[in-house]
Amino acid sequence: MMMNIEVLSRETIKPSSPTPQHLRNLRLSLLDQLSVRFYVPIIFFYDHMRIILKKSLGECLSRYYPLAGTIRDDISVDCNDAGAEYIEARVGCKLSEAIKKSDFELLKPLLPFDPYGNVIGRREALVGVKFNVFDCGGVGIGMCVSHRIADAASVSAFVNAWATMSRGGGSSTEADDPIFDAALLFPPIDIVPAGFKLEKRASSSSCVGVLNKYSPTCVQVVSALIWNTFMTTIRSKPKPGNECVAVHAVNLRDKMVPPLPNHFFGNLLQIGVAATTVDGDKDLGALASLIGNGVREINDEYVRRLKMEDDHVDSSKKERDRFLKGEKEVFASSSWCRFPRYEVDFGWGKPVGKRVGIEAWVNLSEQDMAILQHDLDLLSFVSSVY
Structure with missing residues (x-):
């Protein structure tokens, strides 16, 4: 209502x-x-x-x-x-x-x-x-x-x-x-096509060997859980894409050497990328490690390369065109968990309504959302779906 x-x-x-x-x-x-x-x-x-x-x-x-x-x-x-x-x-x-x-x-x-x-x-x-x-x-x-x-x-x-x-x-x-x-x-340019650049920086074949060497964060585990369910909705479609890419927003400030302060203003972010095939069973730990590897690739060396790349915008346009053609399925996520959202006090105390655990807001089509809300693997991990 x-x-x-x-x-x-x-x-x-x-x-x-x-x-x-x-x-x-x-x-x-x-x-x-x-x-x-x-x-x-x-x-x-x-x-x-x-x-x-x-x-x-x-x-x-x-x-x-x-x-x-x-x-x-x-x-x-x-x-x-x-x-x-x-x-x-x-x-x-x-x-x-x-x-x-x-x-x-x-x-x-x-x-x-x-x-x-x-x-x-x-x-x-x-x-x-x-x-x-x-x-x-x-x-x-x-x-x-x-x-x-x-x-x-x-x-x-x-x-x-x-x-x-x-x-x-x-x-x-x-x-x-x-x-x-x-x-x-990151100096501006004169003409900017819409889109962003994605590189295949982590794949299921390259990640299996590091499962025991890297412990994913809580956010990466939650993202992997939803990503896995998202691929279930993809497989229900008549002509699903062959590859599913998970992209996660990464703050560049603490990835640079020396790090930038939090009050360095602007869009200081890039996209951590993980990719896997849509078909077949997916292990939650493997997917979380894929996401973690993609995020870890965003480091000072990556930022230095980003500053020197001349083809960044052209690559962005090519990747966007691939998405529009349906060659890739894309799952996008970001997290506010590290930002002090519930510390914002205007003079009458901190915000109310904070929930225990990680609250995930998911945006899907009505048809895909119906599949997600009845996915037994997902429901086994959540306290409520609303």
């Missing part, structure tokens, strides 16, 4: 101080240019509220000034202080009812706009916030941050900086100020 939401106000929050003229143009990096064209959506729930967040948002946008700007021609951000969209709304239900909802479509009205929709008819704001007040006095803060300029680590840094300012902490030390130098590491 959809929630009844009444929008009370809409406005634009601009940086509290103007961006200096010499910072008005920020070049996008190549990895920004190759990033997906949607927003990173996130919702924080709190059981009560004390303050409105507009003032602290303006203060935070002064530090994260590109987020208040406008992207120009996929090359740069015009840091023109256009501002962030800010909406206040009243929700006609209790907070506890919203927290129980696990269908993203039911929670989407708590966001300022559709993170996957087009921007026709409105300015393409890089940040949107919706401050939702429930009947019980609880609050849901829905946010959308453009993935064209920020990855999950950058979104997390921005939100936590905003929360610190909301608590009256003021600006952080200069050492924690965001760094906008990604274009120096």
